Amino acid sequence: MTVPRLVFADFGEAAGLAAFLGRLLRWEKGAAVRLQAGDSVLGVFARPARFEVLAVVTARLLEPVELDATVSAGELLEGVDEASESVRVPAAVTGPSWAGLLPPRGGWQARAELRPGTVREAATGVIAEFRERTDRLAPEERTRATLDDLAEEIWRRQLNGTGLPLRAVHAAHALGFLRDESAPVALYGTGPWLRLRTAYGSVIARGGDGGRAAGAGLSVTPV
Structure with a gap:
């Protein structure tokens, strides 16, 4: 199911996401991120070039959403709207291999x-x-x-x-x-x-x- 736009529950989350994506794109212009949303929490996963680690930022959403997609980091950044505390979800892309090998959600x-x-x-x-x-x-x-x-x-x-x-x-x-x-x-x-x-x-x-x-x-x- 396509989710056209995600609305954040807390002030400043859109700006935080934009800052994260901007730093990520500094290392790799064609970077991709995997989006996972369950209930009212969004996770944005990335593998910043050169570092060979996984990075993740999370944010609370205004409404429950089910989403699992890999998208262009650049297109996601273009869809961030800080005024409305929201982000437009771009079309999915063929993800890199790391996107299919994420760590477990629980057990930490x-x-x-x-x-x-x-x-x-x-x-x-x-x-x-x-x-x-x-x-x-x-x-x-x-x-x-x-x-x-x-x-x-x-x-x-x-x-x-x-x-x-x-x-x-x-x-x-x-x-x-x-x-x-x-x-x-x-x-x-x-x-x-x-x-x-x-x-x-x-x-x-x-x-x-x-x-x-x-x-x-x-x-x-x-x-």
Whole structure:
């Protein structure tokens, strides 16, 4: 069933969705997102290029809706109407492989409460270390393969022994999920999945394998 427009229940949700989509499109102009709505909650799932994790933002809807579709992130952004707190749902597209392999909805258990400042410092530390080590390379050594290997070495590390790879922390920072240093940050887990949840969205990665989400294989260059 086609759902032409979704209306949000809370003020500011349209702007939040627009900000998320804008940051996502910065990394990949042709990005797609999967929309899932059940009852009165909308989930927007994405796999930001290079980070090899899943990102999700949720919002309450004014009325119950059943929806499951993969759409263009750019077209969805064009359909956001902040004045009416709504978004027009574009036509479905053939989704990438990751869109069919989402983590489970239930079964998540709290693992740890994290200090927002510590998480943000870890993200900025990733960026600073990558830039510093890149600057030490001779120009002829700065190949894509070398930079990807360097990024992977840094991103495979864990956040303070939590099992959460730093690629997930960096993605949360890049997507604006860590912009409020006073907002709570928590870590949840279910099976092989780990979820960094903030007030603005979540980043999900697999633990124990460097944090690569299903279908990984994109180049990884922190910026």
